[in-house]
Amino acid sequence: MTPLLTYLAKVVIVSGILYGYYYLALRNNRFHQWNRYYLLFCAILSLIVPLLRIPLQFAPEETSNSYTGQVLLLREQVFTPAAAAEAGRTDWAFVLYSLVALLCVARVAWGYWKILRLIRHSRLEFIRPYWLVLSDKIGAPFSFFRYIFWNSDSRFETPEYRKIFRHEMVHVQERHSNDKLFMEAVTALCWVNPFFHLMKAELALIHEFIADKKAVAGGDVAEYAQSILQMALQSRHDFQLTNNFSHHPIKRRILMLTASRRLRFSYLRRLLILPLAAIIFCSLAFVVQEQQVETRAAQTAPADTIKPPPPPAPPRPNAKPAKPVFDSGGNEVFTFVEIPPSFPGGEAELAKYLSTNIRYPKEAVDKNLSGTVFVSFIVSAKGKIDSVRTVGTKKGGGLEEEAIRVVKEMPDWRPGKQNGRQVAVMFNLPIRFTLAKPEKKGPDGVYTRPEKMPSYTGGEGELHQHLRSNIRYPKEALDKRVNGTVLVSFVVMPDGSLKDVKPAGDKVLGSGLEEEAVRIVNIMPAWEPGREKGEAIATRMVLPIRFSFQ
Known part of the structure; x- marks a missing residue:
């Protein structure tokens, strides 16, 4: 499974669990503001948690190593010309997903452009701090950011239209357009996730619940409900990004207006999300940090x-003591540390990085050259890759140059630690180039x-x-x-x-x-x-x- 599919699968799982809790415990209750921010929180958490990798490290026992050392030898990575060609192939699944996402983004941009065009071709009146857009092309009233769109033939003097205007004012004051634009972007980029689409629909309806509740405060609920029905029958909704007074489903809006204010277990329903969110966060965000690379065959043993x-x-009188190694910054380089450095995401991600970026040199293929190239490098105390070189017999054909290139382009590592402080550590990475399948x-x-x-x-x-x-x-x-x-x-x-x-x-x-x-x-x-x-x-x-x- 590719990293994109893995990420999307985790996003679907997290959003499905969170939306399921909303549907069972929070939906159709009168704490609308809570539900509004809960759905936004669900979308953000679903996108972020699968990206987190918080390592859990356990320090090994202290050991005496006065005369000994260790150069960490990472797992050998094997590459053939066929494997290099396969790594360079186009990922058509990613291309298809990106194409659909691009079309969804274009749809959102088209809707935004239609609204701007309507504003440019309508009469504007400034009602501090909002703008009233008047046009005979507007059916039911709606709002978008600081703009309230109104049919120029409608009269403000009637009680019915004054309540509708208050309704749209609530949308503008509560900044509901920010929520809608955010959810449109999320559903466009993660179009494959059905739960995001359900969240977007629920959030739009909650906006109407909030506006209905404040617009009818102290007024006749039955008369207001009748206004909603009449407006829904007389108009149609042309703009996805806006807050429409005639937003469907009308039945749920009227039920919310007439529902009892007594809520059973109201606070308990809202607080139970905290342990659920903690479980999701800990399950996906925390990963166990390996202390050492697993002992493997010739190419894998540390x-x-x-x-x-x-x-x-005692040393011989004429013997020269071993000189300590220093990196380019003048810091001492360790060959054995309590907590070794690690590639972001672990050794599996290191293998993916190399398989994606390394290429079998054409000169080596033409000359039938193969063999293992040992790349020595230093992971500095800040995680930077330093002093990259090859050791051992030179193979030629560009193999050494390719191995050095791909190591130099690595992202920053998690630095190693010794006695609780970050230190520079030397590594050896064997990369075996072979013309035959291993x-x-x-x-x-x-x-x-x-x-x-x-x-x-x-x-x-x-x-x-x-x-x-x-x-x-x-x-x-x-x-x-x-x-x-x-x-x-x-x-x-x-x-x-x-x-x-x-x-x-x-x-x-x-x-x-x-x-x-x-x-x-x-x-x-x-x-x-x-x-x-x-x-x-x-x-x-x-x-x-x-x-x-x-």
Whole structure:
């Protein structure tokens, strides 16, 4: 489902619930002003709440990382020339929806122009602070903003027409035209939502209830009701944007005039909307903020934190200490933080952004070039993308340039936090360009991209705890100041056990780092296996573990 359809579906659900409450508890009651503002509130809330994303974050436990670090490795995004072409296709559903919305807006604009044309071709009289528009082309009286439209042959002296004039004055004083124009715009842009059309019709009728009530105050209700009937039979309504005295349905207007003033549970009916609105708001606006990216296959696993051996070996006299990294603003860049930065909307939205914006370079297609491009970048303390570059072996063919371009154009991220303050954090994003459609499993029958990936029993927090508690920084690596990332490949079997544990990748760091990484994976407990069509299957995973001095 596209983002537009998802948003529209949520709008329909929210507006349907709110209108349903109005229909059952508030409709045909005499608190007209309350109902007026309630319907306007329903329309605004229905449009805004589905757009909100308020993260709920939970700070992880503090850990000691004196000699360790972490470069967050995001999920690899796979792109083929076919996928790039598909991402560039025209969204005909969006085009059709926009075309209908444009026609609805044009209809509103046409109605507005007709009113202006009538004003220009009529006689105007200024009755402070309103304008009286007189013309023999006007049937039943109506109002629009500060203009009251009146048939030039009608007489003001009769009691009947004086009440009608007071009725239209109420519309102008209450600024009902603002409500009508707002609802016309909402129904034009969200024409597919039937509840907005029902709200618009109800709001127009409530305007008449308010005007009728004030116009007949202290007068003869029966005589006023007769005037409504006569005017409805003698005229027709040509302007959608105006407040017409002969607005239908006439029966409900007369019932409101003659209804009893005693209301049962009046305040309770109005106050019950508060918990309902709170439930809707909390259900759609709040989202759980993921602490870390889920551990996935080779292209999806995040780096983890390594606990050094206690006590650390003293550095060699001629060894140079690791230099801290700074961003372009001179702020220190962290490689491990309590709350990592996140793309607006989460990793799913990041994947959508990349699939929409990235293009497979033509030069790479012509030269049959493919491979994974690692893009390193810094998310600043303000969420800005900084210091974008590629790392690793150059693939050529414009792959690196395209990967850098799309990362630089990203919107601002939610910044990471360390000790309660926002800090700059370094990220790595693997983007795999492939000329063939990625397969779900390899020639050995082991899956690499199943429907549901394996996960460490207990989640990321437990995996982090296992590594902290059991891994030891090799003494030889400490003495030689060797650091870097070790990729450990292993297969999660259908029963959750780990097999075929070995280092992955071409680069060998040495000094015991690969052996220690393999050892710690070998002693892991059973995982939750991956699944394809609901069946547990063998899945190959790669866990990047970064050893560094910090």
